[in-house]
Amino acid sequence: MLLEVLHMSVFYDKAMLLNDVNLGVDEGELVSLVGPNGAGKSTLLRAITGLVARDREISKRSTGGEVILKGKIRFAGEEIQGVPAYQIVKRGLVHCPERRRPFREMAVRDNLLAGAYLKRDRVAKASDLEKVYTLFPVLKGRSSQVAGTLSGGEQQMLAIGRALMTEPKLLCIDEPSTGLAPILRKEVFTKIKEVSLLGITVLLVEQEVSAVFEMASRNYVLSSGRIIAEGTAESLLKDEVIRKTYLGL
Amino acid sequence: MLLDIVVSGLISGSMFALLAIGFSLIFGVARIVNIAHTAFYMVAAYCIFFFTQRMGLGSIISMLLAIVMVICLGLLTYRFFIEPIREHEAAVLIGTIALAIAMQEVMLLIFTGDFLSVPSLVGGFFSIMNVKIFYQQLLTFGAVVAVLLALWLMLMKTRLGLAIRCMAEDREVANLMGINERLVAMATMGISVGLAAFTGAVVVPLTIVNPFMWMEPLIIMMAVVVLGGLGSLKGSFLGAYILGFTEALVVFLIPKGAFLKGSVALSIMILVLILRPEGLFGIAFEEER
Ligand SMILES: Nc1ncnc2c1ncn2[C@@H]1O[C@H](COP(=O)(O)OP(=O)(O)OP(=O)(O)O)[C@@H](O)[C@H]1O
Ligand SMILES: [Mg+2]
Numbered sequence: 327m328l329l330e331v332l333h334m335s336v337f338y339d340k341a342m343l344l345n346d347v348n349l350g351v352d353e354g355e356l357v358s359l360v361g362p363n364g365a366g367k368s369t370l371l372r373a374i375t376g377l378v379a380r381d382r383e384i385s386k387r388s389t390g391g392e393v394i395l396k397g398k399i400r401f402a403g404e405e406i407q408g409v410p411a412y413q414i415v416k417r418g419l420v421h422c423p424e425r426r427r428p429f430r431e432m433a434v435r436d437n438l439l440a441g442a443y444l445k446r447d448r449v450a451k452a453s454d455l456e457k458v459y460t461l462f463p464v465l466k467g468r469s470s471q472v473a474g475t476l477s478g479g480e481q482q483m484l485a486i487g488r489a490l491m492t493e494p495k496l497l498c499i500d501e502p503s504t505g506l507a508p509i510l511r512k513e514v515f516t517k518i519k520e521v522s523l524l525g526i527t528v529l530l531v532e533q534e535v536s537a538v539f540e541m542a543s544r545n546y547v548l549s550s551g552r553i554i555a556e557g558t559a560e561s562l563l564k565d566e567v568i569r570k571t572y573l574g575l
Numbered sequence: 576m577l578l579d580i581v582v583s584g585l586i587s588g589s590m591f592a593l594l595a596i597g598f599s600l601i602f603g604v605a606r607i608v609n610i611a612h613t614a615f616y617m618v619a620a621y622c623i624f625f626f627t628q629r630m631g632l633g634s635i636i637s638m639l640l641a642i643v644m645v646i647c648l649g650l651l652t653y654r655f656f657i658e659p660i661r662e663h664e665a666a667v668l669i670g671t672i673a674l675a676i677a678m679q680e681v682m683l684l685i686f687t688g689d690f691l692s693v694p695s696l697v698g699g700f701f702s703i704m705n706v707k708i709f710y711q712q713l714l715t716f717g718a719v720v721a722v723l724l725a726l727w728l729m730l731m732k733t734r735l736g737l738a739i740r741c742m743a744e745d746r747e748v749a750n751l752m753g754i755n756e757r758l759v760a761m762a763t764m765g766i767s768v769g770l771a772a773f774t775g776a777v778v779v780p781l782t783i784v785n786p787f788m789w790m791e792p793l794i795i796m797m798a799v800v801v802l803g804g805l806g807s808l809k810g811s812f813l814g815a816y817i818l819g820f821t822e823a824l825v826v827f828l829i830p831k832g833a834f835l836k837g838s839v840a841l842s843i844m845i846l847v848l849i850l851r852p853e854g855l856f857g858i859a860f861e862e863e864r
Contacts, residue, residue, distance in 0.1 A: 412753050489607075
């Protein structure tokens with residue numbers, strides 16, 4: 327297993343957001359994580375990539391509520407639950423966050439270079455930039471445009487491109503299709519498939535269940551902080567209860 | 576008259592810009608409202624006085640020494656005093672006020688409350704259209720422009736600059752890019768107080784050194800930042816010149832306007848807060864951590 331999450335529980339201010347979650351992603355897989363609004367999908371990604379631990383550190387030093395993080399995260403054979411977020415990136419575990427969150431006042435090109443922050447080799451940086459531009463030609467034409475002026479679809483491409491610049495082994499993408507028109511959603515999914523074909527392992531959080539079930543090799547269903555089902559699309563869709571109550575299909 | 580206004584506006588505008596940009600920088604990156612910012616400027620002015628007048632060192636050496644010393648002081652206070660309470664906004668506010676007063680008291684103890692002065696680096700002046708322009712004014716203006724340019728290049732062209740810009744926009748995503756926020760915040764604090772020290776250094780020959788000299792620029796700097804929008808460097812830059820020129824206009828156009836000088840900043844601050852609280856280029860505070 328490339329990524330293993332073992333018995334993970336997360337509390338924010340006494341509210342339990344994740345409840346004994348176990349999840350695993352194998353090298354080369356594209357795994358989906360679906361579930362209703364507020365299920366805790368984003369929280370799970372944030373816990374994996376160190377952002378919950380960061381919140382915990384901040385809460386310790388401020389008057390905000392207490393954050394508790396329990397359980398183990400193993401990535402590429404090493405336990406990383408104590409590693410700070412900015413060092414987790416270095417290991418190849420990368421998070422493309424919800425709502426895309428581009429650096430709005432920076433040029434597209436600078437956004438992408440921010441992804442290459444840890445790389446010092448100029449030549450490697452330039453060639454990675456070209457690779458991203460090849461995958462997302464729209465970005466190339468807008469490289470000196472400020473990211474805040476891009477359309478939603480373009481911003482999503484930028485967010486994925488920026489994440490790719492960090493050279494991920496495992497890329498966690500949070501709701502890339504939300505807020506996009508149907509044609510653009512399709513394009514985003516096509517791009518994610520291409521990323522997966524490049525050999526990058528993907529953990530994809532989505533609301534658009536039918537679309538991701540077509541792409542993913544395995545799926546997890548999260549509800550109220552618990553993994554309530556896991557398996558291939560067929561096996562999940564066979565189960566009437568899961569299909570109706572949790573997937574809304 | 577017109578030229579008077581231009582010269583005065585450009586020089587005070589540049590000073591305000593240096594101070595306000597330094598203040599905005601650390602606010603943008605670490606959300607620290609550093610009330611002690613201009614106190615560092617005061618300490619730098621005293622350092623220059625001490626090195627040139629008491630130790631007899633050359634002006635350039637004294638300036639460099641003063642800037643280095645103030646940066647060290649800034650980093651130490653940041654590391655041991657501000658950083659531990661960083662996430663606690665009210666504590667930072669109160670803490671940095673205390674810090675400023677502490678620095679003021681220390682200077683008062685060492686140098687007493689006497690008004691001190693440092694002679695110009697370069698003497699003499701020339702006249703255009705009956706307006707005296709002192710070489711010292713020109714030098715100050717030139718140095719300020721050079722530093723502003725260097726700062727801009729640093730922000731736009733270097734790795735640290737990229738990290739600073741990322742942090743100023745989204746600290747959490749900056750982490751996801753592999754940026755070590757503690758280190759970048761520390762470096763930014765160094766740059767920020769370094770700018771304050773530099774301002775103190777270039778302003779020294781044009782002003783009077785005393786332990787309370789941090790208060791007036793603090794108010795002006797606050798007005799600039801409110802006008803430009805908290806956290807926006809572009810806003811601080813423009814706001815500084817707007818304020819600088821407004822002040823010059825009031826001083827030269829209104830009879831006895833010099834007495835009104837102090838109220839310009841406050842009036843602008845109050846007007847902006849009423850009409851457009853986010854300032855010219857203010858950032859909307861979304862949920863962000
Ligand atoms: N900082 C926080 N403090 C307290 N509760 C929080 C915090 N962040 C999220 N929550 C709550 O935790 C629950 C899970 O949130 P999360 O964002 O992980 O859900 P999600 O599955 O990603 O939902 P969505 O599909 O809407 O993105 C929600 O009920 C949310 O209100
Ligand atoms: Mg979410």
